[in-house]
Amino acid sequence: MVFLSLSRVVFYFLFNPAENPVSICNAYLSFIVGMRFDVATISMIYLVFFLLLLIPVKQNVYYKIIQYFIFWAGAFLYGFILGDMVYYPHAGRHTSAEIFIVIREWKDIIRMGVKDYLLILLLSAGVIISILLVIRKIIIKNFRFDRKTLNWKEMIQYSVSIVLVLLLGVIAIRGGLQRKPLMPAMAFHSENLFLGNLSLNGGYTILRALYQKDRLKMPPGDLQKSFLSISEIYRQKGVERTNPEYPFHVHRSSTGNPKNYNIVLFILESFSAKDLSLYGHPANATPFLHSISKKGFLFRNGFATGQRSMAALPSVVSSIPTLYGKLYINSSYQANKQTGLGTLLSKMGYKTFFTYAAFSGSMGFSSYAKIAGFDEIITKESLNAGKEMDDGTWGTFDHYTFSAMNQKYRESKGPFLSVIFSLNPHSPYSLPADYKKKYPPSYPNSDFFNAMHYVDDSLRDFFQLAEKEKYFKNTIFILTSDHTFGEKNGVDRFRIPILFYAPGIIPPGESSRIASQTDILPTILELLDGDVLYSGVGTSLFSPASGRGILDMGDLMGWVADDYLLVISKEKITGLYNIKKDHFLGKNLIRESSEREKMEAMRKEWESVHYALSYAIIRNRFAP
Numbered sequence: 001m002v003f004l005s006l007s008r009v010v011f012y013f014l015f016n017p018a019e020n021p022v023s024i025c026n027a028y029l030s031f032i033v034g035m036r037f038d039v040a041t042i043s044m045i046y047l048v049f050f051l052l053l054l055i056p057v058k059q060n061v062y063y064k065i066i067q068y069f070i071f072w073a074g075a076f077l078y079g080f081i082l083g084d085m086v087y088y089p090h091a092g093r094h095t096s097a098e099i100f101i102v103i104r105e106w107k108d109i110i111r112m113g114v115k116d117y118l119l120i121l122l123l124s125a126g127v128i129i130s131i132l133l134v135i136r137k138i139i140i141k142n143f144r145f146d147r148k149t150l151n152w153k154e155m156i157q158y159s160v161s162i163v164l165v166l167l168l169g170v171i172a173i174r175g176g177l178q179r180k181p182l183m184p185a186m187a188f189h190s191e192n193l194f195l196g197n198l199s200l201n202g203g204y205t206i207l208r209a210l211y212q213k214d215r216l217k218m219p220p221g222d223l224q225k226s227f228l229s230i231s232e233i234y235r236q237k238g239v240e241r242t243n244p245e246y247p248f249h250v251h252r253s254s255t256g257n258p259k260n261y262n263i264v265l266f267i268l269e270s271f272s273a274k275d276l277s278l279y280g281h282p283a284n285a286t287p288f289l290h291s292i293s294k295k296g297f298l299f300r301n302g303f304a305t306g307q308r309s310m311a312a313l314p315s316v317v318s319s320i321p322t323l324y325g326k327l328y329i330n331s332s333y334q335a336n337k338q339t340g341l342g343t344l345l346s347k348m349g350y351k352t353f354f355t356y357a358a359f360s361g362s363m364g365f366s367s368y369a370k371i372a373g374f375d376e377i378i379t380k381e382s383l384n385a386g387k388e389m390d391d392g393t394w395g396t397f398d399h400y401t402f403s404a405m406n407q408k409y410r411e412s413k414g415p416f417l418s419v420i421f422s423l424n425p426h427s428p429y430s431l432p433a434d435y436k437k438k439y440p441p442s443y444p445n446s447d448f449f450n451a452m453h454y455v456d457d458s459l460r461d462f463f464q465l466a467e468k469e470k471y472f473k474n475t476i477f478i479l480t481s482d483h484t485f486g487e488k489n490g491v492d493r494f495r496i497p498i499l500f501y502a503p504g505i506i507p508p509g510e511s512s513r514i515a516s517q518t519d520i521l522p523t524i525l526e527l528l529d530g531d532v533l534y535s536g537v538g539t540s541l542f543s544p545a546s547g548r549g550i551l552d553m554g555d556l557m558g559w560v561a562d563d564y565l566l567v568i569s570k571e572k573i574t575g576l577y578n579i580k581k582d583h584f585l586g587k588n589l590i591r592e593s594s595e596r597e598k599m600e601a602m603r604k605e606w607e608s609v610h611y612a613l614s615y616a617i618i619r620n621r622f623a624p
Helices: 002-015 024-054 060-089 099-104 104-114 118-142 152-173 192-201 200-214 221-234 285-294 308-316 340-347 361-372 398-411 446-466 469-473 517-528 593-618
Strands: 249-252 262-268 297-303 351-356 376-378 416-421 475-481 495-502 509-516 532-535 548-552 557-561 565-569 575-577
Touching: 002 060, 002 262, 024 060, 024 152, 024 192, 060 118, 060 200, 192 557, 192 575, 221 593, 249 517, 262 308, 262 517, 285 446, 285 495, 308 340, 308 361, 308 416, 308 517, 340 351, 340 416, 340 517, 351 361, 351 398, 361 376, 376 398, 398 416, 398 446, 398 469, 469 475, 475 517, 495 517, 509 517, 509 548, 509 557, 517 532, 548 593, 557 593, 565 593, 575 593
Parallel strands: 262 416, 262 475, 297 509, 351 376, 351 416
Antiparallel strands: 249 532, 297 495, 475 495, 548 557, 557 565, 565 575
């Protein structure tokens, strides 16, 4: 309890939002609510061991074995807490289902941790070992059974003790005797999201994720009503949905003039909107992207569906968002039927490439790309660029990868679709030895901005090559990001660029409509103007339809419509914000009578989408 309470104090001072700081007086309730989660966390970890310690066993070796397990259980718990401290500033929420990434990608995580957080790891290890040694001494002192026999009174005492500890432990885990057991949404006692996160601890959210795994639960609702509602929400000319059993499966009719444009889609790691030159950031780390944005069509209000790369990939190539932190990729639902970009364009006669120049299998991207229908999967191994092009952590340097793909496009004989996922800017921000860094170490986030500038230079070099090739004039280039970098508060947690660049095909311009990663697939299909059956959560960005955005906030979801963001847990609405006027989400409007009608309309929309999407994923009804 002491360690968890101290970690909450550290959390408060490290992550209290600078734009709308929370005073200690306003945070006190979060500390009290947090104790409920701390007790539940400790009970989940230690209850079984405490029960075993109460069983009278003659051999002291028994207690030594229990001490061993208690030590390592505590080490994992405190490791979870400290790891969550590292994770939170990148995602703006506590770790949950991401723990499965750590389990699968443990080699990459350790490699990055040693490079970026070695001192923190060593200090943390010292603290954890010290705490656990104290616990071990307490156990040795208080739990020994030296008698050979027990009389009946002592047997009753031990039995009663075991039953009482079991009952108290179960009550602690469920958070009390109330009808519904404790859940993360109960931490959000205030309209301020930071206070909710302050009440939680990373150990609790990780343990809950391990218990629930990737399972989704059906929310209350009616399929027919939800189908009619989403048909209206995602209404688009020439697009028709007819079967409520497959609520997101639609038929798009051609206008009679199908195209065979090449499609090159860049998913740029951590390209937050606010960090880009074209959004006015003073670092000017992306001058090339800024230059082509003037010749392309930019959707300024682009939103990522989540805050991890693994949430972005299904959203972009399959138009499937994440729900309440339950990542679709690598989940038990990944094998569900879908209509990925690769599958759709392969049927149109396209050659399809998916490039992620990390180690094969990293993040599960290669496997997912195959499910999404891509013919050729290009990884670090298949590029075979040599040691000088290896960044030492993730894979092949981006400039080499981009250049190699240009060669692939040059050699392609028919139309092609290519998705390229960049590796930088990503911790530990490794750059080629001969690359001249723009920002000195004294510049804030210099490593990140140097890596971002490197990717911008790599894009510049790629387009200089591409413009000389025959394929260029028949190609639509799309540049977007997987998620943001280091944003904890406000709409900048999710804002990303979505840029279509196709001189001679798409006239220059920009739009302020809400644009989501899940809209990219429907937009590509409209630009190609084929007659096609597909499944997706979104509409073409070039249609007059009103934009919507789904934001995965872990234990909360965000629903973006017009100029508003609705934040909702599985139980209740926790926030309504006018994101046009209130960029940092400082004024919660849920108690404003003038906004009641808007809030109710958005709630009904979200409940319909949530029900239909849950139904489609759980019942394998996303695509026939």
